[in-house]
Amino acid sequence: MELLNVDNITMKFGGLTAVGNFKLKIVPGELIGLIGPNGAGKTTVFNMITGIYTPTINKIYFQDRDITGIKPDKIAKVGIARTFQNIRLLENLTVIDNVMIGFHLHLKSNLASAILKFPNYVREEESIYRKSMELLEKVELEKYELEKAGSLPYGHQRKLEIIRALATGPKLLLLDEPAAGMNPQETKDLMSFIQKIQNDFELTILLIEHDMKVVMGICRRILVMDYGITIAEGNPAEIQNNPEVIKAYLGVDVNYA
Amino acid sequence: MKKQNEKIFTILALIVLGILVYLAESNLDPYKLRILNLGAIYVTLGVSLNLIYGFTGQFSLGHAGFMAIGAYVTSLLVLPAYYKEMIFILEPLVWPFTVMHTPFIIALLLSGLFAAIAALLIGLPVLRLKGDYLGIATLGFAEIIRIIANNIPQITNGALGIKGIPEFTNLWWTAGVAIVTIYIIKGLIHSSYGRALMAIRENEIAAEVIGVNLTYHKVMSFTISAFFAGVAGGLFACLLTTIDPKAFMFVMTFNILIVVVLGGLGSITGTVLAAFLFNFSLEYLRPIEAGFNIGPIIIPAIPGLRMVSFSALLLIVILYKQNGLMGGIEFSWKGLARFIRKIFPNKKSSEGSSI
Amino acid sequence: MSLHLVLQNLANGLSLGSLYALIAIGYTMVYGILRLINFAHGEIFMLAPYFLFYGVLIFHLPWWTSIIAAIALTAVTGMLSERIAYRPLRDAPRISVLISAIGVSFFLQNLAIVIFTGIPKSVHRPAFFKRLFQFGEIRIQSTLFASVIVSTIFLTLLIYIVYKTKTGLAMRSISTDIETSRLMAVDVDKTISITFAIGSALAAVGGILWGLRFPQLFPLMGMMPGLKAFIAAVVGGIGNIPGAMLGGLLLGMSEILFVAFLPALSGYRDAFIFAILILILLLKPDGILGKNVQEKV
Ligand SMILES: Nc1ncnc2c1ncn2[C@@H]1O[C@H](COP(=O)(O)OP(=O)(O)O)[C@@H](O)[C@H]1O
Numbered sequence: 010m011e012l013l014n015v016d017n018i019t020m021k022f023g024g025l026t027a028v029g030n031f032k033l034k035i036v037p038g039e040l041i042g043l044i045g046p047n048g049a050g051k052t053t054v055f056n057m058i059t060g061i062y063t064p065t066i067n068k069i070y071f072q073d074r075d076i077t078g079i080k081p082d083k084i085a086k087v088g089i090a091r092t093f094q095n096i097r098l099l100e101n102l103t104v105i106d107n108v109m110i111g112f113h114l115h116l117k118s119n120l121a122s123a124i125l126k127f128p129n130y131v132r133e134e135e136s137i138y139r140k141s142m143e144l145l146e147k148v149e150l151e152k153y154e155l156e157k158a159g160s161l162p163y164g165h166q167r168k169l170e171i172i173r174a175l176a177t178g179p180k181l182l183l184l185d186e187p188a189a190g191m192n193p194q195e196t197k198d199l200m201s202f203i204q205k206i207q208n209d210f211e212l213t214i215l216l217i218e219h220d221m222k223v224v225m226g227i228c229r230r231i232l233v234m235d236y237g238i239t240i241a242e243g244n245p246a247e248i249q250n251n252p253e254v255i256k257a258y259l260g261v262d263v264n265y266a
Numbered sequence: 267m268k269k270q271n272e273k274i275f276t277i278l279a280l281i282v283l284g285i286l287v288y289l290a291e292s293n294l295d296p297y298k299l300r301i302l303n304l305g306a307i308y309v310t311l312g313v314s315l316n317l318i319y320g321f322t323g324q325f326s327l328g329h330a331g332f333m334a335i336g337a338y339v340t341s342l343l344v345l346p347a348y349y350k351e352m353i354f355i356l357e358p359l360v361w362p363f364t365v366m367h368t369p370f371i372i373a374l375l376l377s378g379l380f381a382a383i384a385a386l387l388i389g390l391p392v393l394r395l396k397g398d399y400l401g402i403a404t405l406g407f408a409e410i411i412r413i414i415a416n417n418i419p420q421i422t423n424g425a426l427g428i429k430g431i432p433e434f435t436n437l438w439w440t441a442g443v444a445i446v447t448i449y450i451i452k453g454l455i456h457s458s459y460g461r462a463l464m465a466i467r468e469n470e471i472a473a474e475v476i477g478v479n480l481t482y483h484k485v486m487s488f489t490i491s492a493f494f495a496g497v498a499g500g501l502f503a504c505l506l507t508t509i510d511p512k513a514f515m516f517v518m519t520f521n522i523l524i525v526v527v528l529g530g531l532g533s534i535t536g537t538v539l540a541a542f543l544f545n546f547s548l549e550y551l552r553p554i555e556a557g558f559n560i561g562p563i564i565i566p567a568i569p570g571l572r573m574v575s576f577s578a579l580l581l582i583v584i585l586y587k588q589n590g591l592m593g594g595i596e597f598s599w600k601g602l603a604r605f606i607r608k609i610f611p612n613k614k615s616s617e618g619s620s621i
Numbered sequence: 622m623s624l625h626l627v628l629q630n631l632a633n634g635l636s637l638g639s640l641y642a643l644i645a646i647g648y649t650m651v652y653g654i655l656r657l658i659n660f661a662h663g664e665i666f667m668l669a670p671y672f673l674f675y676g677v678l679i680f681h682l683p684w685w686t687s688i689i690a691a692i693a694l695t696a697v698t699g700m701l702s703e704r705i706a707y708r709p710l711r712d713a714p715r716i717s718v719l720i721s722a723i724g725v726s727f728f729l730q731n732l733a734i735v736i737f738t739g740i741p742k743s744v745h746r747p748a749f750f751k752r753l754f755q756f757g758e759i760r761i762q763s764t765l766f767a768s769v770i771v772s773t774i775f776l777t778l779l780i781y782i783v784y785k786t787k788t789g790l791a792m793r794s795i796s797t798d799i800e801t802s803r804l805m806a807v808d809v810d811k812t813i814s815i816t817f818a819i820g821s822a823l824a825a826v827g828g829i830l831w832g833l834r835f836p837q838l839f840p841l842m843g844m845m846p847g848l849k850a851f852i853a854a855v856v857g858g859i860g861n862i863p864g865a866m867l868g869g870l871l872l873g874m875s876e877i878l879f880v881a882f883l884p885a886l887s888g889y890r891d892a893f894i895f896a897i898l899i900l901i902l903l904l905k906p907d908g909i910l911g912k913n914v915q916e917k918v
Pocket residue numbers: 022025027045046047048049050051052053054915916917918
């Protein structure tokens with residue numbers, strides 16, 4: 010059974026079709042790359058999967074459940090987490106708070122016991138704190154625990170946002186250009202990190218990137234979008250040699266030969 | 267500093283506060299007591315507004331409306347029956363308000379409850395709005411509440427207002443309620459729920475995607491905030507002993523907003539300081555307009571001069587302290603200890619550093 | 622309700638609405654440029670008729686001179702308030718500027734109490750403004766004509782300035798993007814000053830017409846009309862000049878017609894205005910003519 014089934018969705022903004030007839034089936038354990046030039050509609054796909062936009066046409070299923078038009082917080086609850094292309098941290102809160110907030114959706118203690126600090130709440134909070142520190146250690150950010158998230162260097166912020174997404178306990182993780190703004194070495198490290206968390210947390214990952222070389226190394230299946238349309242799908246080798254893709258990326262027609 | 271020590275310090279501070287309240291109640295004249303009471307009521311109002319605006323980031327200008335609900339509920343519940351019959355001149359008070367009578371504490375709790383119910387009904391539709399739009403919509407609701415109060419003389423005595431409300435409010439009540447408010451709102455802020463509220467303030471979309479239910483948390487914060495505004499309204503009524511709809515115009519909300527912003531958004535400590543400063547400066551400027559003599563020169567009484575000076579003062583403070591007095595910083599025993607060590611470095615360390 | 626009564630009420634609504642429109646412009650222009658709800662604008666509106674009647678009564682100026690002087694003085698007060706209380710806060714948190722605006726509002730209100738006293742003053746109007754015109758069964762006050770005609774003239778003038786002059790171009794450019802405008806050598810400070818002057822002058826015209834129509838002055842008289850004019854600006858689409866005019870007319874009409882059709886509920890007329898506001902905000906948060914801008918994620 011597939012984890013996610015995006016069934017031919019379309020998103021229109023006024024006259025503009027940002028995404029048209031987008032299809033995607035993901036089985037558990039996959040790491041799929043979604044690539045395409047700027048403005049191709051990649052982020053819009055994420056926004057529809059995570060409930061920020063509702064597709065104009067057709068539906069999205071997660072574990073066979075229709076999640077179209079459901080609010081983002083409910084979608085997080087069923088097990089889809091994401092990061093943003095333009096990082097969205099809680100900038101004035103501490104680094105640790107930014108991770109701990111990820112556990113809020115699974116909180117069992119009720120409001121009264123949280124306010125009055127009943128033992129059941131205190132225990133739960135302590136366990137959330139421990140788990141958050143463990144996550145921070147994974148990205149070696151534990152020493153910044155009490156710093157303001159907004160004051161971290163850019164690369165750290167990216168990692169913190171990924172960690173925060175993991176804190177929600179997702180089955181499917183959507184990463185929107187996590188390597189943006191990184192140098193080649195940092196990008197390489199990040200890609201191995203992504204592979205590592207995929208193993209450690211038994212995740213299924215959908216990864217947006219606009220630089221196609223970056224995903225070639227780690228994704229066995231890649232989708233290419235251009236102008237809202239999926240123009241190619243396949244393994245890295247197939248994608249690399251696909252004339253449509255080369256055309257989209259280089260802006261030239263290579264079929265002249 | 268250890269958690270245990272902090273608790274002891276807090277309990278000691280509360281005992282000291284209790285002694286101070288006792289001394290104030292038995293020594294100060296009613297005029298000074300009234301200023302202190304108003305200050306403490308403003309603490310409750312300010313801290314509760316800070317919850318929805320400073321911590322949750324939702325611009326609410328409805329506090330005067332919730333206060334009004336609380337003030338009327340308390341008044342109707344504590345006034346003796348025979349007295350109600352006497353003062354409702356425009357139209358007789360309708361049943362069941364004629365026979366309802368409760369102790370002050372129950373009246374205050376019910377005041378909070380009714381304000382909270384109103385907030386729930388208002389919040390569900392309007393908390394979808396953002397920023398200034400939310401502000402103006404909540405202000406609109408508060409004005410609607412006031413106008414309704416003006417138009418149902420069979421319950422509120424209309425524009426004449428209610429007079430002769432028993433003067434139950436004293437410093438024990440106002441300080442006690444202020445402390446309970448701070449305790450509960452601090453407890454909320456320093457919990458997973460509070461983190462969710464601040465997440466909404468910081469970045470609504472991020473919060474939602476992490477799984478924070480926006481509607482639930484916004485409405486929860488708004489309702490709790492309104493509850494305390496309602497209780498404060500009840501205290502207010504039993505302090506002034508007369509209320510009428512005019513007392514709850516949007517200017518009242520502005521006053522509370524001034525306290526919150528001057529104290530520093532998101533700082534409870536700042537709100538407490540600003541609440542007292544606000545009321546003290548209002549009162550200590552009073553002589554300005556009373557008229558006085560400088561040697562042979564007689565300055566006649568000029569009504570309005572006090573408020574002119576007050577607003578000038580307000581402008582100066584906001585121009586020079588753009589982020590409020592505390593700038594979002596919070597009091598803590600740890601911070602105090604650090605501060606004391608800074609001014610009085612202990613011998614060893616200061617000798618060490620001088621070598 | 623008979624036809625002539627309906628017409629009578631429509632005329633009343635039109636004249637009240639045109640006054641709201643005049644005041645709403647100042648709110649909408651300032652909001653468009655500074656994102657500031659200028660809560661002091663109602664007080665600016667209140668000052669103008671005081672200036673006028675003091676000019677006539679104390680300085681014995683002729684009506685016309687006095688009117689011009691009052692408008693000029695009010696415009697200067699508006700500019701000064703921006704210079705003193707808002708400009709130093711241009712990089713401060715928005716809420717601090719709002720508090721400053723509330724401070725200015727309190728200040729002007731109480732200054733008016735100090736100078737003009739808090740006792741309401743009755744106004745002696747020139748004979749012309751007391752005249753009634755009779756059209757069949759409809760009786761129309763001359764001030765009602767004056768409101769509509771004068772507002773139309775000034776609003777046309779405003780549209781001309783905003784859409785056809787260099788200053789207007791600067792205003793529109795700043796309201797789209799203040800930083801870029803600065804880079805393109807728009808004199809931001811000067812343009813903002815002019816915006817305040819224009820907004821205040823229009824409020825002054827509104828205030829004077831108001832004073833002639835409801836000839837009783839008191840320092841708090843700016844509060845409610847000010848708030849309602851702001852609501853008009855929001856209903857029309859804040860930041861949008863035609864929207865403010867439309868909102869003003871709509872609100873004036875609704876208010877008069879509400880009272881006319883439901884006289885038993887006349888005590889609720891302001892509540893009705895607020896209810897309209899809330900309804901519009903919930904249905905179309907950016908107002909009738911406002912653009913709906915969705916945040917890109
Ligand atoms: N909220 C929105 N309103 C209008 N247009 C939008 C919105 N979000 C995205 N778009 C448009 O949709 C297209 C696809 O954008 P996006 O999904 O962000 O592309 P990508 O992530 O592939 O760079 C772009 O033309 C963009 O301008």
